[in-house]
Amino acid sequence: MRAWIAAVLLLVLAGCGDEATETKSSQYVFGTLVEITVRGVPKDRADAAFVELAEGFRRMHVDWHAWKPGGELMRVNAACKTGETVEVSDFTLPLIRQAKTFHALSDGLFNAAVGEIVGAWGFHADEPPKGRTPPFDEIRALAAQHPSMDDVRIDGHRVTCSNPAVGLDFGGFAKGAAVDWALATLKARGIADAVVSAGGNVGTMGSHGDRPWRIGIRDPKAWGVIASVEAAGGESVYTSGNYERFREADGVRYSHIIDPRTGWPVEHILSTTVIAKSGALADAASTALTVAGVADWPRIAKRMGIDQVLMLDDAGHLYASPKMAARLAFPEGKRPEVIVRPVE
Ligand code: ADP
Ligand code: MG
Numbered sequence: 001m002r003a004w005i006a007a008v009l010l011l012v013l014a015g016c017g018d019e020a021t022e023t024k025s026s027q028y029v030f031g032t033l034v035e036i037t038v039r040g041v042p043k044d045r046a047d048a049a050f051v052e053l054a055e056g057f058r059r060m061h062v063d064w065h066a067w068k069p070g071g072e073l074m075r076v077n078a079a080c081k082t083g084e085t086v087e088v089s090d091f092t093l094p095l096i097r098q099a100k101t102f103h104a105l106s107d108g109l110f111n112a113a114v115g116e117i118v119g120a121w122g123f124h125a126d127e128p129p130k131g132r133t134p135p136f137d138e139i140r141a142l143a144a145q146h147p148s149m150d151d152v153r154i155d156g157h158r159v160t161c162s163n164p165a166v167g168l169d170f171g172g173f174a175k176g177a178a179v180d181w182a183l184a185t186l187k188a189r190g191i192a193d194a195v196v197s198a199g200g201n202v203g204t205m206g207s208h209g210d211r212p213w214r215i216g217i218r219d220p221k222a223w224g225v226i227a228s229v230e231a232a233g234g235e236s237v238y239t240s241g242n243y244e245r246f247r248e249a250d251g252v253r254y255s256h257i258i259d260p261r262t263g264w265p266v267e268h269i270l271s272t273t274v275i276a277k278s279g280a281l282a283d284a285a286s287t288a289l290t291v292a293g294v295a296d297w298p299r300i301a302k303r304m305g306i307d308q309v310l311m312l313d314d315a316g317h318l319y320a321s322p323k324m325a326a327r328l329a330f331p332e333g334k335r336p337e338v339i340v341r342p343v344e
Helices: 003-008 043-063 072-082 093-105 115-120 136-144 174-188 279-304 322-327
Strands: 010-012 022-029 032-039 085-087 152-155 158-161 193-198 201-205 213-218 225-231 236-241 246-249 252-255 269-276 309-313 318-320 338-340
Touching: 022 043, 032 043, 032 174, 043 072, 043 174, 072 085, 072 158, 093 152, 093 174, 093 279, 115 136, 174 193, 174 201, 174 236, 174 279, 201 213, 201 279, 213 236, 225 236, 225 309, 225 322, 236 279, 269 279, 279 309, 318 322, 322 338
Parallel strands: 318 338
Antiparallel strands: 010 213, 022 032, 032 193, 085 158, 152 158, 193 201, 201 236, 213 225, 236 269, 246 252, 269 309, 309 318
């Protein structure tokens, strides 16, 4: 969730058509650059909407932050340590609910309760630590307590954790939730055509003039894109990258995506891209499928209701579901082999 990921993970490929009614804004949330483009409304209306978005993002940055004190999620996490019950606002409660839903849908592979483990690996910092050996014993002890979203009970606005190893961390789907909220806010203001990209994770609404929005999927191994897709309004294109946010210790690279079954970082998957109708779902699914890996992603995709997946592993293999494979466009002169697997 760092600014530099934003610049490179996915690129919204700009069209060259009529730019007259296009207004852009760049903002930050969760340390990630959010780029908003709206079309077809006068600049003053677009700018008024951007102010509202900035306020919302600021609140998310405080209340949904997994390690900077002062926000609501941190208050919930403090209560989890003691088993105390806390009242949670309407701003944050829907995310806890969604996290429970995605946990169930993904057979536990998307588990926003692993925050303590993510923190122990050193990822609750703007810069992951370099060099030092991770505290393996502490990590093993936390993993042995199996923190899970099933340990988080919601009763009205009251939330109670029954496992002190639970630490809520929305890092795996908060960008999607933020982009969904931004698009809904623009829509409520009568804006029909918009694209919002958070760290390269893209949500779309309407169209880019008389054509769809064209979205590039970044190649993790080289500058440029592996492929691009045309996104019809309402589609979200999310990529979970295992290659940009990691730590290195004793010659080993540890990624920030944790397999909740072991407490250990995921290996061998460089990136997973998902296209879905909701940003939060696409974001959660791209993380869950990265955990599932090459062998298990079709099963988890099916459970999560996802039919468009593109996965790149560290052996250079590119896997896709049939529906994704059918819509990929490759850069001139490139036609990589795609291993197509049904979602089942
Ligand atoms: P990014 O946002 O960097 O592209 P992801 O969407 O995959 O990547 O989110 C990764 C983040 O999700 C981690 O930094 C951590 O905060 C959180 N996380 C790690 N493992 C899991 C998991 N198994 N389930 C849910 N969230 C996770
Ligand atoms: Mg994600």
